[in-house]
Amino acid sequence: MPDATVARLPEYLRTLSRLAERGIHSVSSEELAAAVGVRSAQLRKDLSHLGSYGVRGVGYEVETLALEISRVLGLTGDWPVAIVGMGNLGRALASYSGFVTKGFRIVGLFDDDPHLEGEQVGGITIRPLHELAAQVEEHPIAIGVIATPSRAAQDVCDSLVAAGVASILNFAPVTLTVPVSVDVRRVDLSTELQILAFHAQRRALAAAGLNERGDRRGDDLIDAHQHLGPVVSR
Amino acid sequence: MPDATVARLPEYLRTLSRLAERGIHSVSSEELAAAVGVRSAQLRKDLSHLGSYGVRGVGYEVETLALEISRVLGLTGDWPVAIVGMGNLGRALASYSGFVTKGFRIVGLFDDDPHLEGEQVGGITIRPLHELAAQVEEHPIAIGVIATPSRAAQDVCDSLVAAGVASILNFAPVTLTVPVSVDVRRVDLSTELQILAFHAQRRALAAAGLNERGDRRGDDLIDAHQHLGPVVSR
DNA sequence: CAGTGTGAACCACTTCACAGCC
DNA sequence: GGCTGTGAAGTGGTTCACACTG
Structure with missing residues (x-):
């Protein structure tokens, strides 16, 4: 199954759940694709990787499809999660x-700040990181979330890996080094802001009739008039 | 410039800054790529889109390259940011x-909960969303961050767009509908968790000698022994 | 001669367009 | 008749391999 498809399945699932809440039991690829913001051909190709769950001439049954996507994503199971770093983000x-929702369950909160030790957040007691190994003995951890400052992230990551955690979600803006068998995904606010800034700058330059280098373009006929254009789903 | 390249530039910039801090003034594509966790050919191709900033037979000058990437990303400018939704995440x-850091500056915090109105966070006073338009009059906003519950996200988005905000970072797990001229990026925790769960489930099934459907594979010789394999940067 | 910059080959993903099926 | 499922074509991005240059 292509990575790009896997990345979209959660979207499809979320949208299907919303449709189910509204009492809708059947959708065509065209309708579902529009709700998600992708092309219908893309949606059908993605779903074809799951098997054949549609009915030709009709569409897809919402509940059936949602259940199948849940199954494929592994959400029918139980995924114990630990969060390391109990600052604002943690x-x-x-x-x-x-x-x-959906099978994820927080079973451990860790932070090495002695001021936080013993404090409860959402009914779970914050413990120092060196107790991780003991915790894993009793209650295994499938996914580790790193919400520490950058400087601590690699050490925390190493501890998680040593404790047998093979899936890591990293909020620190650093590249982690891990064994190939460990799966790391990174979520980074400042990277996203910088990408937005890049596009915003391009729009600003284009509106001013300039190219990326800041030189004026001779053939430019763009008007600076505010015109938002057609509407799309993102 | 390819989107994929733009998405990597912030990584390169961050790594270059770290090298500069350590007093390193020159890097080869091989070294920098290793630090970032990409292939050197990829790095060189990406940098070639900026122009020719390397020296053949030597490498890249850290400060020069960092400055150039900052310039291209628009980080030499000033990007006023507003955050809407002052719950835990906001x-x-x-x-x-x-x-x-890097040119982003929070100039407005908004939340419609009357209990929060007037409260200060980081020296900035929380205001109700209907004051957004007035705020934009005095201090323009380049980037809007949506940190509200899903149900409020589209309305908040519409308000931001109406106020002239053309770059939006959305933390709510919904697909926003906006004019094509507006740039939306989404950061979604639960999507990331679900992707991790998918891969974790695949590993678990593979280790048990099963394929994705749960059928046992006849030709399977994988041992369940814990073997982490070589190390990679992510 | 070490290491950049880049055409060319390769690969993954998307889109098209339509055969097949309910 | 209408909509799915899918080969085939198209697109964008990555990797290779080497000519070029300080």
């Missing part, structure tokens, strides 16, 4: 409701 | 130090 994550 | 973002 707390936000720990109390994030979307976490609990 | 607060974490508002007090996130990485925000302030």
Whole structure:
């Protein structure tokens, strides 16, 4: 299954759940694709990787498809999660409701700041990181979330890996070094902001009739008039 | 410039800054690529889109290259940011130090909860969303960050767009509908968790000698022995 | 001669367009 | 008749391999 497809399955699932809540039991690829913001051919190709769950001439049954996607993503199982780093971000994550849904369950909160030790967040007690190994003995951890400052991230990562955690979600803006068998995904606010800034700058330069180097383009006929154009889903 | 390249430039910049801090003034594509976790050919191809900033037979000058990437990303300018939604996540973002660096500056915090109105976070007063338009009059906003619950996200987005904000960073797990001229990027914790779960499930099934459907494979010789393999940077 | 910059080959993913099926 | 599922074509991005240059 292509990585690009896997990355879109959660979107499809979320949208299907929303349709189900609204009492809709059947969708065509055209409708579902529009709701998600992709092309219908893309959606059909993606779903074809799961098998054949549609009905020709009709569409897809919402509940069936949602269940199948859940199954493929592994959400029918139970995924115990540990969060390391209980600063503002770690707390936000720990109390994030979307976490609990769909098979993810927070079973451990860690921070080495002695001021935080023993404090409870969302009913779970914060423990120092060196207790990780013991924790894993009793309650295994499938996914580790790193919400520490950058400087601590690699050490924390090493501890998680040593404790047998093979899936890591990293919020620190650093590249982690791990064994190939460990899966790391990174979520980085400042990278996203910088990408937005790049596009914003390009728009600004284009509107001013300039190219990326700041030289004026001779053939430019763009008007600076505010014109937002057609609407799209993102 | 390819989108994929733009997405990597912030990584390169971050790594270059770290090298500069350590007093390193020159790197080869091989060294820098290794530090970032990409292939050297990829790095050279990416940098070639910026122009020719390397020296054949030597490498790249760290400071020069960092400055050039900053310029291309638009980080030499000033990017006023507004955050909407002052729950746990919004607060974490508002007090996130990485925000302030590199030209991003928080100029507005908004939330419609009357209990929060007037409260200060990081020296900035929380205001109700309907004051957005007035705020934009005095202090323009380049980037809007949506940190509200899903149900409010589209309305907040519409308000931002109406106020002239053309770059939006969305933390709510919904697909936003915007005019094509508006740039939206989404950061979604639960999507990332689900992708990790998918890969974790595949590993688990593979280790058990099963394929994705749960059928046992006849030709399977994988041993369940824990073998982490070589190390990579992610 | 070491290491950049880049055409060419390769690969992954997307889109098209339509055969096949309910 | 209408919509899925999918080969085939198209697109964008990565990797290779080497000519070129300080």
